[in-house]
Amino acid sequence: MTEPDQETTEQWALINTPLGEPWSGRTRYAAAMYFYKRGELSAEALEVYRLCSRLDSEDPLPIIRERGVGSEWLVRMEKQKQ
Structure with a gap:
């Protein structure tokens, strides 16, 4: 597996923005x-992030898991968190 480029590294940091921070959703x-857009996330999972986008304290991962x-x-x- 290749090392992520700078943009991808930044996007990983952003997707892991702590819950509850203003505009974090x-x-x-x-x-x-x-x-x-890179083909690494399904449209259905993206929809969960969209639904949670205005809810800064809502963790999309349990919803993705439930669905x-x-x-x-x-x-x-x-793996990314390890």
């Missing part, structure tokens, strides 16, 4: 759109 959604729409994404998020 929109920040996570914008980063999710980046990964969607069963992004299992590969959930694995990537777990």
Whole structure:
């Protein structure tokens, strides 16, 4: 696996913006759109980020898990946090 470029590294940081910070939901959604456009996030999972975009304290990952729409994404998020 190749090392991520600077843009991808920045987008990982943005998608992991802490819950509850002002505008954090929109920040996570914008980063999710980046990964969607790269083909790394499903449209269904992106929709969850969109729904959570105005809810800064809402974690989209449990909703993605509940809906069963992004299992590969959930694995990537777990690996990325390690």
